[in-house]
Amino acid sequence: MNARTNASAAAPMLDSHPGFERDEEGNCPIREVLDRVGDTWSLLVIINLQAAPTRFNALKRSIEGISQRMLTVTLRSLERDGLVRRTVRPTTPPEVEYALTELGHSIAVPVAALGIWAARNRDALKAARSRFDTGQL
Amino acid sequence: MNARTNASAAAPMLDSHPGFERDEEGNCPIREVLDRVGDTWSLLVIINLQAAPTRFNALKRSIEGISQRMLTVTLRSLERDGLVRRTVRPTTPPEVEYALTELGHSIAVPVAALGIWAARNRDALKAARSRFDTGQL
DNA sequence: CAGTATCCGCAAAGATACTG
C-alpha cells in the first residue's frame, strides 16, 4: 500500500505543469516513474546498460556494491516495465544478456539531463547544506 | 568500497556519461541528487512551489495525502539544500511562506523534462507491465 | 553462470497528540 494511492477531492493546480497532471486515479506520471526508477539501483543499471548489452555477472561487477538479490530484483522490475530486455542463450553454463529497449534508451535522455544538473550543482548543494548546518548550531 | 578496483575485467565506462562519474569517494552526482529529491514528496513540493510561493497549510492542502510531519520534514530538507527559502512574518497568527530559490527553480527544468517523458510514456510502461504480467501467469 | 529462497535490521513514512 502506498501513500499516493489517495484518490480524493480537492484538485491542486498541478495540472499546469507537464508531467505532473493527475490522472483519473489521482496519480501524477512523474511520481509513477520515480517510483519505478527512483530506487537505489535502477538508474545505475540503466546507465551501465546504455553503454552496451551486458551479462548478469559482468553487470554485477560493474555496479560496485550491489547484491545479487538486488540486481535480480532491479532487472526484473526494469524488464517488467519494458525498459530492459533479457535474452537467454541455452548453453552450459547459461548465458543471459541484458540490454536496454528503445524505451530504456529514451529514458536515459532526460535522466542524463538531470545528471548534468546534478554534476553542475552538487557543489552548490553541498555549500548550502553546510551553510544551513552551521547556522543551525 | 572503491569503484575502480576491478577496472581490468569489466570496465564500467560510467565516466563517459555526464552526471554519472564517480567522485573521489565513489559516489556519482545523480545518485546524490536522487537521494535528496527522489523521495516521496520532494518533487511534489518543488512543483507546487514553482507556481508561486505558498504558505504551509496551503501547501499541505495542495499536496493531497501528505502528512503534516512529512511536509515539515521535506521542507526542512529542501531548505537545507538551498532549494527552498523559508520566510517568517511574525504576525499573530504567524505567517510562514515557502518559495523556491534560484537553485530550486533551476532543478525544476530537468525535472520537467523527466515529467514530459513520464507523461508521454506512462501508457507504454503500463502496457509493457501488463504484457509482462500476463506472460508470467 | 545465473539465478531463488529466507530471514532480518533499519530507516522512511504514517498516525496521533500536543504547543507557541
Added chain:
DNA sequence: CAGTATCTTTGCGGATACTG
C-alpha cells in the same frame, strides 16, 4: 497557523544459503 514530539508500521535492501 505552523509547527514539534512520540509511537508504530512498512518495506527496502543486505546477508546468507541453496539450485538447475
